[in-house]
Amino acid sequence: MVDMNTADAEAIRLTLSGDKDAFAVIVARYTERAYRMALYVLGNEQDAMDVSQDAFIRAYRNLNRFDTNRPFFPWFATILRNLCYNFLRRRKRKQAYNIEDFQIAEPSSPSSPSSEPCSGIAVETKVALNNALSKLSPQDREIIGKFYFEDLSYKKIADELGVPIGTVMSRLYYARKHLKDRMLKGER
Amino acid sequence: MTHERFKHLLLKVVDGVASDKERQEFLAHIRSCEECRCEYGEFRNLEELMSTIKLKDLSEDARAAYARSLYNRLERGLGWIFLSLGAILLLGFGGFMLIKEFIINPAVSVILKIGVCAVLAGLIVLLVSVLKERLFVRKYDKYSKEVKL
Structure with a gap:
């Protein structure tokens, strides 16, 4: 069985040799992840579509600079991250952070959230989460999204961000602390 | 601890x-x-x-629309590159011919030369003004900055 990195490298080599359809394999494989990443950083579906598409266009135009011995997605994610941050810096009008695509599952048991004596997060909603996320920095939103919405391990997050695992744990600690504080205490 | x-x-x-x-x-x-x-x-x-909150997966329709839109944008990008190259060539050649056949041609009257130059200058000023306005009102400038790889 061909692993994903090999399959990506092959698709990229074909693209560079003039087979434009080969890039469709890369797009199909990473559309969902690219869109999600842009979505939880930007907080708006249409902007996430536009910016993640920009990232694919940039990647396509810079494919000759990609080292095919390395995995594709961390390289692509760097392009996407820079575009998202540039977009947020340049966005002149204030845009509400509102992700409609959040799904909230019913809890499997009605127990714990309120069982802790110091609890404040009990019956939080999509609105509260959007509100809390909107007040985090884009860097905090990114690491929160990778951890919770993409279910990535510390190691995978470290690979994608190009930082040591210890740094990921430290950033995750503070990002989760900020999220928790905002969920608990509302707007500050 | x-x-x-x-x-x-x-x-x-x-x-x-x-x-x-x-x-x-x-x-x-x-x-x-x-x-x-x-x-x-x-x-x-x-x-x-x-742990109870997830992001919905993109539907098949949304994925297909995403891919279509992406390829349209890629094609359009190539179109703009060709159009820009062509326009630069044509404008350069047109400018050269204008000077050679019109501005330095002693058979053409000075009044006509001044009139044509004024019309061209007006068009250039208007074009630059419209372009400046268009760029200013854009909510962001997607392609003006190189991505740091």
């Missing part, structure tokens, strides 16, 4: 990746530290909440 050590263990315990020894060390600490116990409880509650 230092604060750094606590936050390191807190994440490992909450995420279920702490060793037995680390877990015991952590639990011993929170038994005697109310502040840390409280923070641990809040982190656990956040985990329980976040």
